[in-house]
Every structure is written in structure tokens, then in C-alpha cells.
Amino acid sequence: MPVELILLGSFALMILVGIPISFSLGISALLSALATGMGPAIIAQRVAASMQSFPLLAIPLFILAGSIMARGGVAKRMVDFAYILVGPLPGGLAIVNCIESMFFGGVSGSAVADVSSTGTIMIPMMIQKGYDRDFSVAVTVASASQGIIIPPSHNMVIYAMVAGGVSVGKLFLAGYIPGIMLGLSLSIACYFIALKRKYPCEKRPPLKDCVRITIDGIFALLAALIIVVGIAAGIFTATEASAVAVMYAAFLGFVVYRELKLKDLVPILMESVKTTAIVLFLIGCASAFGWMMTYLQIPAAVMRAFLGLTSNKFLILLMVNVLLLFLGMVMDVAPLIVIVTPVLLPVIKAAGMSEITFGILLMLNLGIGLTTPPVGASLFVGCMVGKTTIEKTSRALLPLWPAMFVVLFLVTYIPWFTEFLPNLFMK
Numbered sequence: 001m002p003v004e005l006i007l008l009g010s011f012a013l014m015i016l017v018g019i020p021i022s023f024s025l026g027i028s029a030l031l032s033a034l035a036t037g038m039g040p041a042i043i044a045q046r047v048a049a050s051m052q053s054f055p056l057l058a059i060p061l062f063i064l065a066g067s068i069m070a071r072g073g074v075a076k077r078m079v080d081f082a083y084i085l086v087g088p089l090p091g092g093l094a095i096v097n098c099i100e101s102m103f104f105g106g107v108s109g110s111a112v113a114d115v116s117s118t119g120t121i122m123i124p125m126m127i128q129k130g131y132d133r134d135f136s137v138a139v140t141v142a143s144a145s146q147g148i149i150i151p152p153s154h155n156m157v158i159y160a161m162v163a164g165g166v167s168v169g170k171l172f173l174a175g176y177i178p179g180i181m182l183g184l185s186l187s188i189a190c191y192f193i194a195l196k197r198k199y200p201c202e203k204r205p206p207l208k209d210c211v212r213i214t215i216d217g218i219f220a221l222l223a224a225l226i227i228v229v230g231i232a233a234g235i236f237t238a239t240e241a242s243a244v245a246v247m248y249a250a251f252l253g254f255v256v257y258r259e260l261k262l263k264d265l266v267p268i269l270m271e272s273v274k275t276t277a278i279v280l281f282l283i284g285c286a287s288a289f290g291w292m293m294t295y296l297q298i299p300a301a302v303m304r305a306f307l308g309l310t311s312n313k314f315l316i317l318l319m320v321n322v323l324l325l326f327l328g329m330v331m332d333v334a335p336l337i338v339i340v341t342p343v344l345l346p347v348i349k350a351a352g353m354s355e356i357t358f359g360i361l362l363m364l365n366l367g368i369g370l371t372t373p374p375v376g377a378s379l380f381v382g383c384m385v386g387k388t389t390i391e392k393t394s395r396a397l398l399p400l401w402p403a404m405f406v407v408l409f410l411v412t413y414i415p416w417f418t419e420f421l422p423n424l425f426m427k
Contacts, residue, residue: 004296007032011289021335022278026285029292036295043288050287051280054239055161055168060276061242062154065223065249067272069104072253072260074220075118078103081217084210086187087202091194093129094139095187096202097122101143102150102183103221111147111370111378115140119385130200135193137386138396141378142404143186145367148333149360150179152227152245155333157238158283159359162290162341166355168238169231170422174356176228177417178364181407189403219256223248232425279334286338299343306347313351317412320344320351321365328369332377336366357411357418364408371397371404 010031014024030043069075082099089095100122104114119140126136148155151172160166193199204210226248227241236244253260293299306316323344327336341362348358370378373390383393411417 003032003035004298006035007289007292007296007298015330021332022282022285025282025289025335025339029285029288032292032296043292046288046291047284051284053161055157056280056283058157058168058239058242059154059279060272061239061246062152062157063275063279064268064272065152065242065245067268067275068246068249068253068260069220069223070116071264071268072249073257074223074249074252075100075104075114076121077213077216077220077257079118079121080213081220083202084204084213088204089191090201091190091199092202093122093126093131094135094190094194094199097126097136097139098143098183098187098190101140101146102180103217104147111144111367112381114144114147115378115381116385119144119382123382123386129202132197132396133386133388134392134396135197137382137388137393138400139186139190140386141371141376141382141393142397142400143183144378144382145370145404146179146182148367148370149175149182149363151175151224152238152241153363154279155337155363155366156359158334158337159341159362160238162287162338163345163355163359166359167422167426169228170356170426171359172228172238173232173421173425174360174418175363176421178360178407178411181410181417182364182367182404185403185407186400189400193399216257219252223252282332282334283338286335290339290342293339294342299346302343303346303350307350314413316347316351317353320347321361321408321412324362324365325368328366329372329376331369333366333370336369337362354415354419356422357415360418361408361411364404364411368401368404368408371401 007028011024011028014027015021019027026043026047029046030040033040033043078100079096082096082103086092086095086099097118100118101114104118119137122140123136126139127133147153153172153175156171156175157168160168160171205213223245227245230236230244231238231241250260306319309319310316324340327340345355345358353361370376373379373394379390379393383390386393
């Protein structure tokens, strides 16, 4: 039996029978290594080596910063700030949901954290004001995908490492315009849906309250500004920026907003350690799997297959998007980044796309995947928070997915959206 079939076939079989994806990746890599006569030691070495990268230290720290902000009152301040900006528009609360996710994504770096923290605020509020429950959950789930696109994003750190040392600072800068475009496109979709369904408008709070809310919101938004400006200006590296993010998040929670107590640190740290362990174990097993694919020359075969079908770069990019959207529906973000990056990066380069643009394209596709059944993490969390079913929420997402696809199409074929800011600040 060909080793390539053992690697890919065993992985697909284990996924189908319900074995966790990290174990599926590791076991299939081990089986293929044994089939080649390498022995298990090489797989253990690859798993260990992949987790001994200094830039990966940014991942647990960004996760910790996001956990502190989620519990420290940042989400509520973001909701209030977005409310005074767009609340009076038709369907104002739905648009608040989109804009708030744009803000919170810029400080948490996680789509799931956005759904679980702001969803508990926005979904009940929207339902109370007369919005359909399924639509309220759908907007929360769709808008949360900005969390992995707008920096800081620990998934971008993973991609930068796997892609061979792509600048994290450039990736962070490249994510701003597409992330904002995604938030605006979803807001426009919500506006027209609200007009059709006659959802209510909101009243802006008194001027005194608006000033207080704006000041609180600016303190929260400064987190993203400090991180990205610091990296772009060369003041600190991405790893150092993650430590700064933790310190600033703690400062907001304990000193500015005063919603965190010392007793809250233990559950925050435990949650962060658990999430970090899951992510790093996934990275280790996925790296071993990716190394075996490279050893078996599967990426080269995939590139020849793509280029053999067509030499038209527009069609190649379309096929890559379709493949990523499909994979995003059935796999989680972190392992997908580690697996598909070495496979598809040569194809993307052959089509004339830069590593920076591909990184954002990858995040967009996988962000959409988080909103889709059968394994979209944001979709599952949103349904749990909103007390509804995946089937009903998926139907409510149907008018929102086209808005996300428009942004994906623009980013795919117009590189200016991803390369303008990196070229402006980090030539």
C-alpha cells in the first residue's frame, strides 16, 4: 500500500469514526512513518521540535490577554461604545453586534472568545428588543469571525511560523482593512435585513453618558493600537507585544474598570492553560503530519495537480478558496493552518500571490468555516449561548454568508487591501 494512502487514508478514517483531530493527525503520521521504516522516534522529535519555537510563546500570552479582557469588562465597554455609534440606525443592535465584534476582535484575537463573552450580552439584548432569536445568534456568530482576522491573532502567529518566518507585524497590519471590510459588509447586510423585517431603531444615550462610554471604549481600543504600533515601529517583537497585551489587559481589569478581583486570576489562568495546551498539542501533531506530507512530496504533487488543471491564476485562486472553505467546514483552525500552509503556499506563489495576502486569505476562509456546520466552533458556542439549534442558526446565516464571500472575493483578487498598510509602515 502506498505510504501516501496510509497517511491520508488513516487520517480520514479516524476523523470519520470520531477520534479527536489532534490524535488523528499524530497517529496517521506515526503509521506512515512506521510504513517507511523510520520508526516512531522521528515523529516524537517533530512534535517536540515544533513546540520549541520562541515565537510560539506569543500564543499563550495572547490567549491569556484575551481571557483577562473577556472577564474584565472590556466586552461590555465595547458594546456600549458601538451602541452610541450606530444604535440609532435601522436594525441598530444588529449593527452594534457587528461593530462591537470589530472592536473586541482587535483585543481578544479569538472568534470563540468573542461569541462566548459578547454573545451573553448581545443575544439577550437583541431578543428583548424584538429581534428573532435565530437571527441574533447568527449575527453574533458571523461577526465574531473578525476575531481571527483583526490583530492581534494567535492564529496569525501560527501561520507566520509555518510559512517560514513571515513577519508577524506585517500580517497584523494586513488584517486591519479586510477585518474592517468584513464588519462593514455584515453591517450593511444587517441594515437591509432590518428594513425588510422592520426591526426597531434605538435611542442614543444622553451626552454625558456618551462621553463616559467613549472614554471607557477608547481605553479598551488602545490595547490593539499599542500592540500593532509597537510591532510596526520596532519597539517590541510580537512575542514581547503579547506580554504587553497581558499587562495592559490586567491594568484595565484591575485598575481602570475594577471588575477583576484577585480570586478571578485562578480560573482565568486555568482556562488559558487549558486552551494553550489544546492549541500546542494540535500544533505538534499537525506539524508531524505536515512534515510527513512534505517528506512524501505531497505538496509538490498538489501543486502539479493544480497547475495541470489550469494555468489561469484567477481559476487557481478560486479553486484554492473552494478547497479552504470545504476544509474549514470539517476541521479546526489551528491544525488546518499547519497542514495546508506548506501544501498550498507553493501553489499560491505560482499564482503570483504573496505570503502576506495568503495568510489573510487563509484566515478569512477559516473564519467563515467557524460559522458553518458540521464543526464550526463559533456556531456551536453561539447556539449554546443563544439556546437554539444549529439548523435554525444556519438558516439565519444564509443572508449573511454572501456578505462574507464578497470580502473574500475582494481580498483574493485585489492585493491592495492586504498589502497597503504593510507596505506603508513596514517596507
